[in-house]
Amino acid sequence: MGLDDRKLAVLRAIVEDYVATQEPVGSKALVERHQLGVSPATVRNDMAVLEEEGYIRQPHTSAGRVPTDRGYRLFVDRLSRVKPLSPAERRAIERFLVGAVDLDDVVHRTVRLLAQLTRQVAVVQYPSLARSSVRHLELVPISTTRLMLVMIADTGRVEQRLVELPAPVPAEDVTDLRRLANEKLVGSRLSDTPPLVQALVEESAPHLRGAMTTLSTVLLETLVERHEERLALAGTANLTRGGLLDFQGSLRPILEALEEEVVLLKLIGEAEPSTTRVLIGDENEIDNLRAASVVSTGYGPGTTIVGGLGVLGPTRMDYPGTIATVRAVARYVGELLAQN
Numbered sequence: 001m002g003l004d005d006r007k008l009a010v011l012r013a014i015v016e017d018y019v020a021t022q023e024p025v026g027s028k029a030l031v032e033r034h035q036l037g038v039s040p041a042t043v044r045n046d047m048a049v050l051e052e053e054g055y056i057r058q059p060h061t062s063a064g065r066v067p068t069d070r071g072y073r074l075f076v077d078r079l080s081r082v083k084p085l086s087p088a089e090r091r092a093i094e095r096f097l098v099g100a101v102d103l104d105d106v107v108h109r110t111v112r113l114l115a116q117l118t119r120q121v122a123v124v125q126y127p128s129l130a131r132s133s134v135r136h137l138e139l140v141p142i143s144t145t146r147l148m149l150v151m152i153a154d155t156g157r158v159e160q161r162l163v164e165l166p167a168p169v170p171a172e173d174v175t176d177l178r179r180l181a182n183e184k185l186v187g188s189r190l191s192d193t194p195p196l197v198q199a200l201v202e203e204s205a206p207h208l209r210g211a212m213t214t215l216s217t218v219l220l221e222t223l224v225e226r227h228e229e230r231l232a233l234a235g236t237a238n239l240t241r242g243g244l245l246d247f248q249g250s251l252r253p254i255l256e257a258l259e260e261e262v263v264l265l266k267l268i269g270e271a272e273p274s275t276t277r278v279l280i281g282d283e284n285e286i287d288n289l290r291a292a293s294v295v296s297t298g299y300g301p302g303t304t305i306v307g308g309l310g311v312l313g314p315t316r317m318d319y320p321g322t323i324a325t326v327r328a329v330a331r332y333v334g335e336l337l338a339q340n
Contacts, residue, residue, distance in 0.1 A: 003049075003050075003053070003055075003074075006036070006038065006042075006046060007046045007049060007050060008074075008078060009034075009036060010030065010036065010043060010046045010047060010050065011050055011055055011056070011067070011071055011074065011075060012075060012078075013025075013030050013033070013034040013036065014030065014047075014050075014056055014065060014066075014067055014071070015067050015071065015072065015075045015319075017029065017030070017033065018066050018067060018316060019316055019317065019318050022316065023064065024058070024059055024063075024064025024065055024066050025064045025065055025066070026063045026064040026065075027040050027043040027044045027047060028040060029064075030043050031043055047065055050065075050071070051065065054068055054070050054071075055067065055068060055070055055071035055074060056068060056071050066316075067315075067316075069280050069281035069282050069283070069315060072280045072281070072293070072315055072319070073280050073283070075319065076278050076280065076319050076323075079319065079320060079323075082320050082323050082324045082327070083318075083320035083321045083323075083324050084324065085324055085325065085328050089117065089325075089328075090328065092113075092117075093113060093117075093328055093329060093332050094332060096109055096113050097109055097110065097113065097329075097332050097333065097336055098336075100336065102156065103126070103127070103155070103156030103157060103158075106156070106333065106336055106337075107124050107126055107232045108232055110122075110124050110232075110309065110329060110333050111123070111124040111232040111233065111234040111235075111309075112234050112235075113329060114234070114235075114309065114310075114311055114325070114326070114329055115234040115235025115238065115311070116235075117325045117329070118235075118311045118313070118317075118321075118322050118325050118326070119235070119238050119313075120235060120238055120311040120312060120313030120317065120322065121233065121234070121235045121236055121238055121239060121258065121311060121312045121313065122233070122234045122235050122309070122310075122311050123231060123232070123233055123264050123267070123268050123296075123309065123310055123311070123312065124231065124232045124268075124307070124308075124309040125229060125230070125231055125265065125268055125307035125308045125309065126157065126229070126230040126231065126232070126307060127153070127155030127156065127157055127300070127306035127307045127337070128229055128306055128307055129153060129157055129159070129190055130190065130191060131155075131189075131300075131304070131305065131306045131307075132153035132154055132155045132157060132189070132190055132306060133153065133154045133187060133188060133189050133190065134151065134152075134153065134154075134185045134186050134187065134188055134190065134193070134223070135152045135153055135154045135186065136151075136152045136182065136186060137149065137150070137151055137152075137178065137181045137182050137185060137186070137219075138150040138152070138178065139163075139174055139177055139178045139181075139215075141171060141174050142162075144165075144168035144169060144170075145164065145165045145166075145167065145168050145169070146162065146163065146164055146165065147162075147163040147165065147169075147174065147215075148160060148161075148162060148163070149161045149162075149163050149215070149218055149219070149222060151222050151223065153190070154301075155300075155301075155306045155307075155337060156337065159222050161218045161221065161222050162218075163214060163215055163218045164214070165210075165211050165214055166210050166211070166214055167210060167211075169211050173207070173208060173211065176205075176208060177208060177211060177212060177215060180200060180203075180204065180208075180212070181200065181215070181219070184196050184197075184199065184200050185197070185200075185219075185223075190223045190224065191224070193219075193220075193223045193224060194220060194223075194224055197216045197219050197220055197223070198216070200212055200216055200219075201213050201216050229261070229265055231261055231264050231265065233258065233264070235311075236255065236258065238313070239254060239255070253287075253288035254288055254289060254291070254292065256288060257286055257288040257289050258312075263286050263289075265308075266285070266286070267279070267284075267286075267289075267294050267296060267310065267312070268294070268296040268308035268309060268310040275297065275298075276295065276296070276297045276323050276326060276327055277294075277295070277296050277297065277310075278293065278294070278295050278319065278323070279293060279294045279296075280293045280315055281293065281315045289312070291314065291315065292312050292313065292314060292315065293312070293313060293314065293315045293317055293319075294310055294311070294312045295310055295311055295317075295319070295322045295323055295326050296308055296309065296310025296311075296326065297309065297310065297326055297327060297330045298330070299330040299331075299333045299334050299337075300334050300337060301334055301335075301337040301338035302334070302338055306337070309326065309329065309330055309333070310326055311325075311326060
């Protein structure tokens with residue numbers, strides 16, 4: 001059965017109080033702390049219905065109730081408003097991120113900031129090369145038969161490869177190779193480059209073809225091969241602060257899960273544009289994270305999503321505040337990437 005507005009208000013009050021106090025919530029405290037406009041007896045009846053429906057439960061034999069995963073899910077789904085960030089929090093985000101000097105710095109500042117603001121474990125995925133475009137290709141002569149290929153993506157990712165040429169190549173030919181490669185590939189999505197690289201070889205002047213054939217092999221490795229996705233993690237010390245120990249008795253399973261990059265990518269790397277994903281408790285596919293909740297979103301310049309970011313913490317987290325912070329940080333990082 002659906003819950004009426006009054007029972008939803010009681011559930012919301014229980015969630016908010018439990019998050020704030022970490023103590024099971026009783027009907028007397030609810031009536032005292034929240035303007036519910038009804039008697040303690042009515043609140044007790046509503047709590048009985050909420051418990052019967054599986055939204056709250058009674059831990060041990062205390063008089064109070066705590067939300068279940070199902071209760072948190074309903075609370076999040078019915079969030080009428082996401083807690084707005086204060087002007088001070090917005091300024092702090094802006095100041096912290098604006099000083100970044102390169103992509104590495106952006107990612108590391110972002111993950112530290114998220115961990116500090118939410119007091120949870122923060123995870124940021126580096127911009128994925130699979131979703132990037134070529135901004136510039138540089139060829140740096142190291143010797144007459146050796147070049148350094150530097151590929152700069154529109155997200156700021158930089159990849160370097162050595163090119164061993166079959167024969168000595170004069171400096172003016174290196175200039176031509178660089179110009180041709182940039183004309184053909186700049187602005188293209190990395191995933192769309194294989195036919196363009198093939199065309200480079202076919203369209204090269206005869207005296208450049210040998211060098212271009214070798215260069216094209218390295219270009220394909222750089223642009224198309226499956227790259228290891230990189231992640232940054234911060235705030236694991238926050239795990240010791242309440243919530244997760246109670247259920248597991250040990251932090252080890254959670255720490256082990258956090259060491260698996262594949263697990264983390266699954267949690268935050270599948271975010272859709274402009275949506276915030278909230279996984280609560282048992283909704284996590286990963287067994288070791290069934291006592292945790294994850295709030296994540298995608299980020300990138302404009303409407304393009306190049307990576308995911310998010311936080312992991314106990315199911316007893318401040319969802320309105322955490323959702324607002326994750327969204328705001330993602331938006332600022334996207335704006336930074338758009339300016340580069």
